[in-house]
Every structure is written in C-alpha cells, then in structure tokens.
Amino acid sequence: MTAPRTVLAVIPARGGSKGVPGKNLAPVGGVPLVARAVRACLAARRVTHVAVSTDDPEIAAVASGAGAEVVARPAALAGDTATSEAALLHALDAHEARHGRPADVVLLVQCTSPFVTPGDVDGVAAEVLDHGADTALTVAPSHGFLWHETHPTGPPPPPHPAALGLATAAGTPTPTATPTPVPAPTSHAEGVNHDKAHRPRRQDRRPEYLETGAAYAMEAAGFRTHGHRFFGRTALVPTDPARVLEIDDPHDLARARALAPLLDPVDTPTRADVDAVVLDFDGTQTDDRVLVDSDGRELVAVHRGDGLGVAALRRAGLHLLILSTERNPVVAARARKLHVPVLHGIDRKDAALKHWCEEYGVDPQRVLYAGNDVNDLPCLALVGWPVAVADAHAAVRAAARAVTTARGGAGAVREIAAWLLGPALDTTAHPPPPGTPSRLPQGKRP
Numbered sequence: 434m435t436a437p438r439t440v441l442a443v444i445p446a447r448g449g450s451k452g453v454p455g456k457n458l459a460p461v462g463g464v465p466l467v468a469r470a471v472r473a474c475l476a477a478r479r480v481t482h483v484a485v486s487t488d489d490p491e492i493a494a495v496a497s498g499a500g501a502e503v504v505a506r507p508a509a510l511a512g513d514t515a516t517s518e519a520a521l522l523h524a525l526d527a528h529e530a531r532h533g534r535p536a537d538v539v540l541l542v543q544c545t546s547p548f549v550t551p552g553d554v555d556g557v558a559a560e561v562l563d564h565g566a567d568t569a570l571t572v573a574p575s576h577g578f579l580w581h582e583t584h585p586t587g588p589p590p591p592p593h594p595a596a597l598g599l600a601t602a603a604g605t606p607t608p609t610a611t612p613t614p615v616p617a618p619t620s621h622a623e624g625v626n627h628d629k630a631h632r633p634r635r636q637d638r639r640p641e642y643l644e645t646g647a648a649y650a651m652e653a654a655g656f657r658t659h660g661h662r663f664f665g666r667t668a669l670v671p672t673d674p675a676r677v678l679e680i681d682d683p684h685d686l687a688r689a690r691a692l693a694p695l696l697d698p699v700d701t702p703t704r705a706d707v708d709a710v711v712l713d714f715d716g717t718q719t720d721d722r723v724l725v726d727s728d729g730r731e732l733v734a735v736h737r738g739d740g741l742g743v744a745a746l747r748r749a750g751l752h753l754l755i756l757s758t759e760r761n762p763v764v765a766a767r768a769r770k771l772h773v774p775v776l777h778g779i780d781r782k783d784a785a786l787k788h789w790c791e792e793y794g795v796d797p798q799r800v801l802y803a804g805n806d807v808n809d810l811p812c813l814a815l816v817g818w819p820v821a822v823a824d825a826h827a828a829v830r831a832a833a834r835a836v837t838t839a840r841g842g843a844g845a846v847r848e849i850a851a852w853l854l855g856p857a858l859d860t861t862a863h864p865p866p867p868g869t870p871s872r873l874p875q876g877k878r879p
Contacts, residue, residue, distance in 0.1 A: 440558050441482045441528050441536035441653075442474040443504075444544055445520040446496070447511050448489025452682045457492055458827050459686055461547045462693035463836030465827045466680070467492055470544035471499040477554035479562060480540065484528060486520045491827065498810060499831040502531070517541055518661055525653060538562060539653045541662060546647035547689045548676035548696050557650035560668035567665025569650040572642035573674040576635045579625035642669055645677045701835045701852040702818050708799040709752035710853075711786060711812070712743075712846060714764050714777070716805035717822055718755075720842035733763055736842055742850030743771045745858035752795055756782055758808055783811035803849060805829060805841050820849060 446467045450456040457467045474483040485496035486504045488511035493503045504527045510519050521541055529535045538561050553571050560569035649662050680686050715721055718739055724732040753773045757764050760778025768775035779785045790797050798817035805825040813819035813832045821833035822841040830836050839845040850858055
C-alpha cells in the first residue's frame, strides 16, 4: 500500500526586520502575522505538516502555540542576506530528521502576506500533487497597462566653471555671470505589455498575472536538485486581487490592519455554541495594573460594561466561573458583586477547569475561556472556544480561536457577551439549543 504523500508547509519568520521591527509578531486582526500564516496552513486540507523556521524565541513560542512545529534556524541562515530557499532546504532536513522520512512536496508560505487563505495553500499544493506541475505559485490576475522609462546613456558633461561664475583651475576668479542653462536629460516612456499607439479594451485583452508572494509549492526532490523555487513546469493559482498585500513597511502594516475587518472571516461563537463562560481576572476583567496604597492594599479598575455583560450571560442561563491564579480579596469581592462563583489562588488553572467541568457535567468543547497571559495557555488548549482579549500576550492571541477588539478591563467581557447574545444582550432572542437545561448548576463559592 502506497503511503500518503507528505506535504510540508514551511513559514520562514526571522526575528530581525529593519523595515518593520518585530514584523512577524505584529498583530493584524488581533493575531500575530506568523500565527495567521500557521492557521491558514493548518486549515489547508492537503498540508500534512506545518513548520515555522525562526531564530527568535518569541516567534518560536507563538508559532508553537498556534500549532506549528518549530525549526530552530542557525545564525548563518538568519541574516539579512539569507534566502528563503536556504531556510526551506534547512527545514526539509530538519523535517526528515524529526519524522524519519522526507517530504514529497514543500510549500513556502509567507507570513508577510496576511490575507493568505487555506484555499491558496491547497491550490498550490494540488497543482503539484494532482496536476503534474513541478512548481506552483499564487498570482493575481491583472489587466493593467505597465510602463517603463528609458534615459539617455550617461549624464551630460559638467559645465565649465566659468559658466557658473566660479574660480578657474588657476584660482583666478572670473566675473560673475548668469549661469548658462544646462538641459536636463530627457526620458522617454515606453509600454511594457502594450503598444502605446493601440489601447485595446479590457475585455479584449488576455489577463496577465502578478506574483503575490503568498504561497509557493515545489516538488521536494526537484527543489533539492535545483535549489530555487521555479523549475520544470510552473503552474499559476489565481487568487483574489483584493487580498493581495505584502507587508514591507509600516504603511503596509497599517493598510493590513485597516483591511482585516473587511477581509477576515468572522469566527466568533453564538449562544448555540457555548454552555459555559470562564473568565480569567487580572488582565481580562482589569487592565492588568494594580494600585497599592500606603497600607499595602491593592486596588484595580474594572469596566461597568463588563458587569452588564456578565449579568446578561447569567440571565441567559450560561454557567459562569471566574478562575484566577491570584488569591486576592479584590477577586472575591468582584465575584460577589457579579454573583459569579470564583476559584482563585489556583496554580494549575487547567486542572481546576477540567475538574470543574467534570463536576458540573459541562463539555469542555462547549466552554468559552477568556484570558490574556501565558498562564492561560493550558486552559485555552482545553476548551472549544479559546478567546484572547485584544492586548493579550502574542502567544495567547496566537492560541485563541477569537480575539476581542476591546482590551482587557475596557469592555472585553461585554464584547464576548454581545457575541453570544447580540449587541443588545437580549437573552430572550437567543434561547439555548434544544436539550440544554434552562440553567446549569452554578459552581461552589469559596
């Protein structure tokens, strides 16, 4: 029996970036760029393995949290002159050493293309796997007219100093004179992909294709032989031109962030998806700051909108819990105010959450857990709806299924309630799914 072909998607992500410092960790749509690329590859049906090649520990942590394998890139392959091809060859070697067999097809997926889709990734893989191509790439169709300029060969000779009223070579000043105008070199524009004397209509032109830089596929053995991404028969995989954007400077990053709400698919839960909401406290219900008075008492600020959201969730019959590592009177006081049970002073939050789900018969896959820092990662991995607040640690945003637009302590819990119940928090318009008890038993108070 023939073993299924292995498709390795490699995402190069160096730590150094001069144009946009920390570029590969920059959030777009609340998710770090490297995590966005990992998610697209993991969601592609034809990809069997996803690896991030990096020299940066923080990128490695975010990539691992998003579900990718990490290939530690040596310094020799991490400089400004290092090529993507060199990183791919190193990742192929690392994959074979780790899994005991070579990859059949290798993909290069760039995290600087924030709107690459699973369909783009599957498209280039399928051309090599199913259609006999040696290489493939994503492209955007274009009917644009391209031009280039031609210039005279070489600059004109410099004018004699006397023409400019300057001293001569012998040092004798010349009388001041009006400078003689020097004609500027003239350029000439020529059409690149068209005859400028003939302007065909759009519908009469065959489209041309712009390389998007998002995804490439190569037959792995051929790539090892040739050492570059285009060899043999190359196939084109057209993609939506509206999604084509490469982040090379801060303006590109700003454009990507503006476009994300328009282009990113909506993946937020509804009431039908969730039976329980579990909330971290510090950094999720607060802004993660602590004020300490002269007597050592700690004070935090919370958001009244979050209290409104929690009250609506409680009325809707959802099972609620506050789960915090800190044992602090302020956590218990806030829980009493909200009429929500609390478990605090918990070292292993994931173990406590698992036990709580078992005790009250809650399926973890129907739990929404909201957190902000790395100690929340085990809980995020346990539940069906891991959620990060907007200013959460990059690794937490990478591990989240959904990210709020509001920061912790600034209405993030209210936003989560609106996902489940609608913007008006109307509990009557969103009844629980059939078979769900009208109100699940609440957890025990400490």
